[in-house]
Amino acid sequence: MAWKDRSPFQASAGAAPPRLAGREQIIEANDQALDDLASGHLGHPMLITGVRGLGKTAILGELSMRAKETGWHSIEIEASRAAYLDQKILDGLNETIDAIKPVAAALRRFQSQIKATATFTVDAPGVSFSLQAEERQTARAGVDFTRVLAAVAELARSKHTGVALLIDELHEAPLEHLESLVTAAHGLSKSAPSPPFHVIVAGLPSLPKRIVSRRTYAERLFRVHQLRSLTVSQVDEALNGPARAHGREFTPEAIEAIDAETRGYPFFVQEWGDRLWRDTDLAKFTVSEVDHVRSRVYEELDNSFFLLRTSSLTDAEQRFVRAMAPLGSDASIGDIARVLGRPTRGVSPVRQNLLDKGIIYAVAHGRLAFTIPGYGEHLQRMESSQSHGLRL
Ligand SMILES: Nc1ncnc2c1ncn2[C@@H]1O[C@H](COP(=O)(O)OP(=O)(O)OP(=O)(O)O)[C@@H](O)[C@H]1O
Ligand SMILES: [Mg+2]
Incomplete structure (x- = not known):
């Protein structure tokens, strides 16, 4: 049974959030x-x-x-x-x-x-x-x-x-x-x-x-x-502000769990809020509800938010981002080239394309990071589901 009111949360590019927290x-x-x-x-x-x-x-x-x-x-x-x-x-x-x-x-x-x-x-x-x-x-x-x-x-x-x-x-x-x-x-x-x-x-x-x-x-x-990602109390405000207006509530432990999952990125916070709202009919969201929807949230993000970005990439660009994924929050071009088994100069044009497409950006000292939070983890999830022979 669904909750009587429609979900106020919405993870959608450019959508006005029900509560703009921390700005x-x-x-x-x-x-x-x-x-x-x-x-x-x-x-x-x-x-x-x-x-x-x-x-x-x-x-x-x-x-x-x-x-x-x-x-x-x-x-x-x-x-x-x-x-x-x-x-x-x-x-x-x-x-x-x-x-x-x-x-x-x-x-x-x-x-x-x-x-x-x-x-x-x-x-x-x-x-x-x-x-x-x-x-x-x-x-x-x-x-x-x-x-x-x-x-x-x-x-x-x-x-x-x-x-x-x-x-x-x-x-x-x-x-x-x-x-x-x-x-x-x-x-x-x-x-x-x-x-x-x-x-x-x-x-x-x-x-x-x-x-x-x-x-x-x-x-x-x-x-x-x-802009910074939201702090835990701002995540609380972004979720509990709208929820309480509809007679629902996230417990402090649920907020902490969502904060840990999302690292305070507003798009993900909205996605979690929306999924919990729609898949739960209780007035209170606890850690157990968070656990319950976790796999569906990631499935949704993998199949929409992240997939959309990957589908705009050429094969060579996809190989580059996959090589970058396991290297942590930022990576040097040398390390990426090494994973690809190519000389640094050989991968520079692909790097430039990805910069132009706004998929990566240069952080300090020429190191590279994804402009899409969680993209590296997403690529690794995809990789491991393929290597485990999971069928789509
Ligand atoms: N401060 C905030 N508090 C709560 N939710 C927010 C906040 N800022 C944005 N959101 C929600 O997060 C999602 C992403 O926001 P938005 O589209 O403005 O991001 P963006 O930085 O413009 O992303 P992109 O770079 O993809 O254009 C939207 O669903 C929006 O409603
Ligand atoms: Mg935008």
Whole structure:
């Protein structure tokens, strides 16, 4: 028999969790930045990083909602390898101008500011404007981009509001696309008074290095928030907060057991919460229920979350990650090459592909780690089930 209420938990990329645990510091920093910018002071752009399933999209969603609650306009974008980042931003800006509904005088001033740039044109007859294609990614476009963002911010200010730009998956953007964004964020931060334009970006742990590789000052420009996995009391909050609202509860021992299984990774915490909710009809979740669903949770993760990643890999890439799996939380390229029985140079192209695909990232001293928590253990589980002749 199932529990009377539907499960509030959901392990799903980008889904808003029923309780966003342990992210108070970022929320405070964001609120502070909005406050500062609203009064013309410098509000630092924010850069949020973390491995897969750690909650980057979830916190961006929360910050966007908070911006809207304070009356700001919010532009949410997901970067990708194929699309031009500046075009996506411009589309968002054009929609925002519509939403601001500026008075005629403010709009005229705005249009003349755009016309004064070398690289943007106002598209008659509306307010929308575009970047001249041949100027894309030029240094001039970067500088003009600052003016455009500042001009949109001024429009917003004329209505006593501001604009928040949130970009997810920014590690996906080609390096040359990052340039105008970083130049513009820098330009805005130097303007006095600061225009009410807040920039928040998120991506895999490789993102800060990518940004700094284009513009060294980016290191000082962005406030970097490295997401951490949840502590045991945050796991408790994430699970018991929603459960108690439905008359159910996880015992402290069950929370500890789930914390140990998930190591506090939000995606896995949601998966455990959801599985326990659906497979148990008792009001209290104890260690015995945790034990009861364990194999099903791993089966589910192996067949969805992890399999999805592996299926995007070529045979050579799969051999590389399998060689990496038993080497611990991070591995040197030399050790991986040795397991593969190849010279280091011979495996470098595959390593680069896996970096580009965002499956691995470089930690300190060139060592490599998976961007997907628990992926190494998953690969080893798969290996041992095959070597034990288990049938699927
Ligand atoms: N702080 C949190 N507390 C509880 N649950 C969370 C928290 N953050 C995220 N989650 C949940 O964890 C799951 C993964 O979150 P999300 O998709 O935001 O991660 P991500 O870092 O964006 O992953 P990816 O790199 O794959 O895009 C979602 O189901 C989300 O609801
Ligand atoms: Mg995400």
